[in-house]
Amino acid sequence: MIATANITNPMLRFADNLRDPSVHRRGDGYDLFYTRYKGGDWNIAGNWSVGCCFTRDFVSFSAHRTIAGPNFASPGDVVRWHGRWVLPFQSYPQRPQKLFYAESSDGYAWSEPRSFLDEALNIAWNTDHRAIDPSFVVDGDHLHCFFVGSEGLGTPQRANLLGHAVTQDPALEKWTILTVESPLMGRDRAPDGVENVVVYRADGRWIMVLSEGIEDQHLAMASSEDLLTWQPLGHIGIPLQQWCSFRHGAPFVWKDEGAYFMILMGEEDSSHRSSLGFLTSQDGLHWEPRPETGKLSTLH
Numbered sequence: 001m002i003a004t005a006n007i008t009n010p011m012l013r014f015a016d017n018l019r020d021p022s023v024h025r026r027g028d029g030y031d032l033f034y035t036r037y038k039g040g041d042w043n044i045a046g047n048w049s050v051g052c053c054f055t056r057d058f059v060s061f062s063a064h065r066t067i068a069g070p071n072f073a074s075p076g077d078v079v080r081w082h083g084r085w086v087l088p089f090q091s092y093p094q095r096p097q098k099l100f101y102a103e104s105s106d107g108y109a110w111s112e113p114r115s116f117l118d119e120a121l122n123i124a125w126n127t128d129h130r131a132i133d134p135s136f137v138v139d140g141d142h143l144h145c146f147f148v149g150s151e152g153l154g155t156p157q158r159a160n161l162l163g164h165a166v167t168q169d170p171a172l173e174k175w176t177i178l179t180v181e182s183p184l185m186g187r188d189r190a191p192d193g194v195e196n197v198v199v200y201r202a203d204g205r206w207i208m209v210l211s212e213g214i215e216d217q218h219l220a221m222a223s224s225e226d227l228l229t230w231q232p233l234g235h236i237g238i239p240l241q242q243w244c245s246f247r248h249g250a251p252f253v254w255k256d257e258g259a260y261f262m263i264l265m266g267e268e269d270s271s272h273r274s275s276l277g278f279l280t281s282q283d284g285l286h287w288e289p290r291p292e293t294g295k296l297s298t299l300h
Helices: 120-124
Strands: 016-025 029-037 048-055 060-067 079-083 084-093 099-105 132-139 140-150 157-165 194-202 205-212 217-225 231-233 247-256 259-267 275-282
Touching: 016 084, 016 259, 029 275, 048 217, 060 084, 060 140, 079 132, 099 132, 120 140, 132 194, 140 194, 157 194, 194 247, 205 247, 217 247
Parallel strands: 016 247, 016 275
Antiparallel strands: 016 029, 029 048, 048 060, 079 084, 084 099, 132 140, 140 157, 194 205, 205 217, 217 231, 247 259, 259 275
């Protein structure tokens, strides 16, 4: 069980921007994956990478390393699939922005990035021909991938739209896209759509927590009995702290010995300076952030 008494927000903040967290239990602690954005020009590939550090308590962090980069971002859930660990992420910012994964036998040493689900770039509603923000869910002998496509990038009408694909292929080469005709959700949730979903079990059902909106970004929730049909549960209201007062999103949720935990990306002003915070829940539905101190974390 994670001892949360000493965890404060922002949980992790340092010179570079931290975005898109995910967490994987390894040994006596946790690997925390994230997008590391160096700042400056968003369109320079060298400013983006998928990073990782190790923690036992979410207070002290060590062993920062690069998992994929440059030109990679947005790590998703690490899952066990046919005898190895698999970590999904995306290429960014160079076009085409598409889905990749790395695999590992031990959860520490990761392969070079390998692309997958390229067919998602060409489904009709994905008019910008990109696929980003992958999230994996294993259900029996099926691996589900939720991903985001887009329309209208660079215009006031832009929106991010959620797609869904499934496979039974150990090699992740053969996929069935379940949302060919229309996205799973998007403008129905916010004028500029949704992104960055995480899916987990709580309250006897599947729960999806997602970033709702782009400009006015916040958290929302949906539920499902079968991972296929989703019912919206509305906006997740959390007490706003300074580190996430301008915008918050890109949640990652996991369960540990009966309690639920969330790592969340927050921005405190329009400069898009981002850091990571920590929230807790007893039921996986209602969330409380840890107290805020405003400290600057360091990696060693």
